[in-house]
Structures are given as C-alpha cells and as structure tokens.
Amino acid sequence: MRIHADMKMADLVHLNFEVLAVVQRLQIPFGFKDKTISDVCREHSINVDFFLQLVQWFNERENFPQEQLIQGDAQWLVRYLHHTHQCYLNYQIPRIEKEIEFLEQLPDMPDHSARLMLEFFREYIREFTEHIEDEENTTFPYILALGNTLSGNMDLETFRKRYKTYTIDKYLEHHSDLEEKVFDLQSILLRHLPPPSSNCHFTNLLLEINRLGNDLKDHTLLEENVLIPKARQMELELNQRSANQ
Amino acid sequence: MVSVLLAEQSYLLRKGLIHILRQFPEVGEIEILGSQLGIGEVLQHFEPDLLIVNSAITAASPDKNWESLLPEDCRLLHIINTGLPQGAPENQLSIYDSKVALTEKISKTLKAIGANRDQDESEELTPREKLILQHVALGKTNKEIAADLFISTHTVISHRKNITRKLDIKSVSGLTVYAILNGIINMEDIS
Incomplete structure (x- = not known):
C-alpha cells in the first residue's frame, strides 16, 4: 500500500505496527484521533518527509531510502x-x-x-x-x-x-x-x-x-x-x- | 545458507533480482545497497558468499578499496546495463537477460558455492576444530594458536571460519560461553 502524508496516522499504525517504533523515537504522543500524518507531524514540528521515508522503509524493507535520507x-x-x-x-x-x-x-x-x-x-x-x-x-x-x-x-x-x-x-x-x-x-x-x-x-x-x-x-x-x-x-x-x- | 550482498541502484532491478534469489531455498540473508556509499562499512561486518554488483556502482568507486574487504571465497556477479555479446563471461548479468537466463546464471553460481562447502558438510565440530576452539576460548590470538599447534595462521583462520559457520557464533566471548557449556574448557580456566 502507498503511504502518503494525507493518510490517517491511526491507519498507518494499523497497516504495520512496527512503525510505532518510529513514532516513539520521534517523540510523537499517541491519541491520533482522525488526524493525518501531515497534521500530526506539523503539530509536533516533525519533518514530514523524514517521517515518511522511515515509515515507508519499515513497510518495504527491501527499499532503503538511502539517497533521500542523505x-x-x-x-x-x-x-x-x-x-x-x-x-x-x-x-x-x-x-x-x-x-x-x-x-x-x-x-x-x-x-x-x-x-x-x-x-x-x-x-x-x-x-x-x-x-x-x-x-x-x-x-x-x-x-x-x-x-x-x-x-x-x-x-x-x-x-x-x-x-x-x-x-x-x-x-x-x-x-x-x-x-x-x-x-x-x-x-x-x-x-x-x-x-x-x-x-x-x-x-x-x-x-x-x-x-x-x-x-x-x-x-x-x-x-x-x-x-x-x-x-x-x-x-x-x-x-x-x-x-x- | 548463502548470504548475498546486492548493490544495485535501480529499484526495479533490485526487486526483480530479489524475487529470483528468493526462489532458491539455499539463499539466506540478502543485504541490499542502493549505491556505493557505505559498501566498505557493510563489508566490515557482513561477509557475503555472493556479491551482485551493478557495473555503474563499481565504476563510481574507482579506487575499489572495498574489494579487498570481500571474503576470499566470495563470488561476484556483475550487472551490466547493456545487452551482452555472444560468449560473454558467465558472471555477467545483463539487464536485458530473460528470467530463465538470469536464473540459470545465478543457479550455477550458487551451485559452485555449494560445491565448495560440501567438502565439509557436517555441522559437528571436528576434533581439530574443538582444539582450535579451546585455544580461542582461552583468549589466544590466531598467531599464538598457529605457533602452539605448528600450523599456519591461514589454517587457523580457516578453522575459525568453519567453527563460526557451524555454531553460528561470531564473537570470542560467545565462543567461550559455548566452550564452557560443552566442557571444552573449564570455567576456572578463564581469568
């Protein structure tokens, strides 16, 4: 499934529970309600591209976003x-x-x-x-x-x-x-x-x-x-x- | 199990090759790199039996200092970004190769790796390996072991590789724990 910034944060977690590690390590508190990934990132001043690169990688391990991260x-x-x-x-x-x-x-x-x-x-x-x-x-x-x-x-x-x-x-x-x-x-x-x-x-x-x-x-x-x-x-x-x- | 390092910048090619590699039950760990960056660091701790590398990545690191880090018996397959002439070496994979052609080339390479291993198929340590393990667990260096047992350092290294492969334990302290658990050395022997 394609992960994008307008996806609901709670749906992302349901899609793959492992991304909780990323959420925790960027110190994003739970209680997402209906908020999208971009809403949550904005609220907590997290770089949304960085967040997406990590969670996409967690979801497709064979595709490490080396260049983007560098x-x-x-x-x-x-x-x-x-x-x-x-x-x-x-x-x-x-x-x-x-x-x-x-x-x-x-x-x-x-x-x-x-x-x-x-x-x-x-x-x-x-x-x-x-x-x-x-x-x-x-x-x-x-x-x-x-x-x-x-x-x-x-x-x-x-x-x-x-x-x-x-x-x-x-x-x-x-x-x-x-x-x-x-x-x-x-x-x-x-x-x-x-x-x-x-x-x-x-x-x-x-x-x-x-x-x-x-x-x-x-x-x-x-x-x-x-x-x-x-x-x-x-x-x-x-x-x-x-x-x- | 055969461990593979795949260094290929194209997402599509990586996906395709992984798909083919996964069809072979003997393929174990596959590490993936999307560029030449970090290849030296990965090879410090990951010892592939097979390296599949795109020729563009090889060309991007002209000093190729990572090549010296490859394990001695590591096989190499090159991905060539053009078609191949008739009679091209068998270790070249073209991006235009059919699945059958790719599978055949990879299969041959995997068989060659397997044949090398068959000489020593058993998972049990030989008496010689137990002796080497005993020395390793007592904290001796490869050089000291070689001198004690009147063999070359190269032989010691090759024994140690086999021990690590059979036991799936890499660190000296891990090997020491194994040696004590199996009565190869006594707890009192280590300071």
Whole structure:
C-alpha cells in the first residue's frame, strides 16, 4: 500500500505496527484521533518527509531510502538515533538482563549456564554503553556542528577551533559491531543450550533478543549508510568552502 | 545458507533480482545497497558468499578499496546495463537477460558455492576444530594458536571460519560461553 502524508496516522499504525517504533523515537504522543500524518507531524514540528521515508522503509524493507535520507537535514537523523539509544539503554536492554537473571532461578537450568549468559550479556552491556556514550558525546555533536556551520549558525572559526583534528574517520576507527553479540546470544540459547521446561519464559526471552538484534541491524544501517556518508559529504563541502574563501 | 550482498541502484532491478534469489531455498540473508556509499562499512561486518554488483556502482568507486574487504571465497556477479555479446563471461548479468537466463546464471553460481562447502558438510565440530576452539576460548590470538599447534595462521583462520559457520557464533566471548557449556574448557580456566 502507498503511504502518503494525507493518510490517517491511526491507519498507518494499523497497516504495520512496527512503525510505532518510529513514532516513539520521534517523540510523537499517541491519541491520533482522525488526524493525518501531515497534521500530526506539523503539530509536533516533525519533518514530514523524514517521517515518511522511515515509515515507508519499515513497510518495504527491501527499499532503503538511502539517497533521500542523505539529502535530508542531519539533525533529524541524529535526533532519531539519539532516542533509539535511549530506548535501548533504558528499556530493551535492562528487560533482557532481567529475563536472563530470572533464568538463574529455574531449577532445570544446567549448572552455571544462566550465570554464564548473564556475564556474557553484562559484558555486552558495558561495551554497548561505551559505544553509545562515544556517539552521544562526540560523534553526534560533531555532525550537528558540521550542519550548523554549513547553514551559517556556527562560524567556521569556532568549528575549526573545536574540531582541530576530529573527522568522521576517527569515529570509524573504533566503531564496533553492536548486533553481533546479540545474535551470538540468540544462537547459544536457541541451538546450544538444553531447553529448560519453563518454555514460555524462555521463548519470550528469545523473542526479545531477536527483536533487539533486528532493531540494531536497522540502527547500524542508518549509521553506516546514511550518517557516515552524510558526514563525509558535509566535511567535503566545508573544506571546499574554506578553500574558496 | 548463502548470504548475498546486492548493490544495485535501480529499484526495479533490485526487486526483480530479489524475487529470483528468493526462489532458491539455499539463499539466506540478502543485504541490499542502493549505491556505493557505505559498501566498505557493510563489508566490515557482513561477509557475503555472493556479491551482485551493478557495473555503474563499481565504476563510481574507482579506487575499489572495498574489494579487498570481500571474503576470499566470495563470488561476484556483475550487472551490466547493456545487452551482452555472444560468449560473454558467465558472471555477467545483463539487464536485458530473460528470467530463465538470469536464473540459470545465478543457479550455477550458487551451485559452485555449494560445491565448495560440501567438502565439509557436517555441522559437528571436528576434533581439530574443538582444539582450535579451546585455544580461542582461552583468549589466544590466531598467531599464538598457529605457533602452539605448528600450523599456519591461514589454517587457523580457516578453522575459525568453519567453527563460526557451524555454531553460528561470531564473537570470542560467545565462543567461550559455548566452550564452557560443552566442557571444552573449564570455567576456572578463564581469568
């Protein structure tokens, strides 16, 4: 089905519940009544093109709107990624940690196995938090500053002073794969652990891990195929501009 | 399962190729890129068995530094935006090819990938792989393992690839958890 700005927001959600993730990460409150996508976006000062690009992609996964997203304003993407981070750190990850803690209490879990999973996952949380803090404290402000300098909201000198040596390639040097360990955990639980009898709990844990892993894949795609090329493009534009001055 | 990276800018071509690829049960994950941007980053963590790339994308990245990131045994199919002369190489797909022609070329490539794998079809770890896994789980580097077992680093890497494929576990800490669960190492062995 074609998704367009005049479609009712509630119909969009019914069409594909997954778009709720986009709604939440752009901080759009529910209670849409009969409002259209463009009404809701206007009310909450959301860039309607950006919203549509994301929900269309959610609805047709094989058609990633790379070019359009790169052409758009970087602040929207940064905002989206920032709220995604919050969602992982404050909700999805602690939930999975709690579920693994619960495994420890199950009587039929083999010795140490739950403890091992827990240690594995806690090590992952440490790495994950570090990765996200680096993006939040360094990369995102850098990209926003690039955008502000290009649009004239920050002068070039201030920008150069602040980022003497930093470029997006510095970020790539320690940009690690976030979903790998999530899928490893999924494999261990699914393929290599004797199944415990409290299957309902176990299944739910697997579903949540799978959801996080898939979500992280989307996140990586947005960072690697939009955010980084966009930053490179802005760096190039800024360098050309200073060369012309 | 064969993993495929499809780098093609045309929406219509992408759709068509995905449709054909999905007809093969051995095709697993398909990653899609619409331009040359980000191809290097994707290859840092996604190891395709087959790369299908439009010649315009190859031409747009003349330094082709991503080619060195392709896994050694990755096969390549090129999408050519014109018709093909008689006797063109079999790894070229023309946008004018019929479905039958495309399916045949892709099928041949997939078979070749499968044949490579058949030598080692079992999903069980061999005693040798268990030994390598034991060393990996103890935190040793490929170089150290090679020195300990008097084999080349290349052999260690190839064993590790097979271990990862069989177990579907990539990270060292994930492999360590597996090794402990299966009694390949003891919990006390790791600091």
